[in-house]
Amino acid sequence: MRFEFGTASRIVFGQGTVKEVPQLLIEKGQRVLFITGTHLERSAPLLELLKRTKFEISVYSVSSEPTVNVVSAGVRFARGNECDVVVGIGGGSVIDTAKAIAAIIPNSGDVLDYLEVIGAGKILQKAPLPFMAIPTTAGTGAEVTKNAVLLSPKHGVKVSLRSPLMFPDVAVIDAELTYSMPPKVTAASGMDALSHLLEAYVSLNSNYMTDMVCRDGMKRIAESLYRAFEDGKNVDAREDMAIASLLGGLALANAKLGVVHGFAGPIGGSFSAPHGAVCACLLPYVMEMNIKKLHIKKQDQHLERYEKIAQILTGKQETKAEEGVAWVSNLCDQLKIPKLSDFGITTSDFPELVEKAKNASSTKGNPVKLTDEELLEILKNAA
Secondary structure, eight states: OOOOOOOOSEEEESTTGGGGHHHHHTTTOSEEEEEEOSOHHHHHHHHHHHHTTTOEEEEEEOOSSOBHHHHHHHHHHHHHTTOOEEEEEESHHHHHHHHHHHHHTTSOSOGGGGBSSSSOOOOOOSOOOOEEEEESSSSOOGGGOSEEEEEETTTTEEEEEEOGGGSOSEEEEOGGGGTTOOHHHHHHHHHHHHHHHHHHHHSTTOOHHHHHHHHHHHHHHHHHHHHHHHOTTOHHHHHHHHHHHHHHHHHHHHSOOOHHHHHHHHHHHHSOOOHHHHHHHHHHHHHHHHHHHHHHHTOHHHHHHHHHHHHHHHOOSSOOHHHHHHHHHHHHHHTTOOOGGGGTOOGGGHHHHHHHHHHOTGGGGOSSOOOHHHHHHHHHHHO
């Protein structure tokens, strides 16, 4: 047995821990680049708290998913204000934007120089600025990952800026910040976390550590996602989902994902479609196709993992892999997850999406290689 496991240098989890941020920042820097999203009610209390301290604050607001241009503009803004530490508070888009900006500031060249697939894929030569990640949603796990997913409108695809140097220095996870998430966002982000955990568990790159966090995370989601969707003020359910999201981030940072995320990148790059909702829409059909192909290939070791998933999700022993698919499909119905067609995706878009998904880095972790026809069938079923 040999494996590696990397994560944020420090993880602070608990109700009300966001109030500890000023103390946690003291040794990181003085001129803070404070990156937030459009829902200022979630970040305003922390911003006011920091303003009452000795820190110099420069605020950079993100109103869209992270793009190459948004990151480039943020880098120029931070350099102009001589920022020496970065705080990102918001959903996955905000945290990925902040993570990318923190990484590029000390390094030379353009963002594209460091991007996978569409860029030069250069290695970061200098460590990023000290970076603190504070999620206000429960799904992406971006607070403990070493990559930032950026959209390139020019190329019509989402790709990663990735480096082992990009793990946040501090991740502060306070479930209280997620209470105000509306049901629609709760559903999509929660299903994103489930897809991270499930795909990492069956990934070709799974290991002992990721297996442990995946099993616990899937159990928490099975018990708490629908409860959080029904009642956003359910403290126990919100805390379970915050933990599950964190565990999903730990897993995806240390094991590849699969076809769900292989498709999600190209779809998110070409259509106005929330990442979590896309993953949720695709998940049961990717599971179904993988299980079908694994039976044909007689790859029992991966089928056993899908059976374990079914047992965790249903809470029943001696459950077949296909029952896990039915459970996920039923949950999607309960959470009112849309279909691909609801995002304007038509059959004419399928061939290009298949081509892009085949080349996506996430697809390389899928437990079995799928043909073009099988990938096409997944899209047809999810439409």
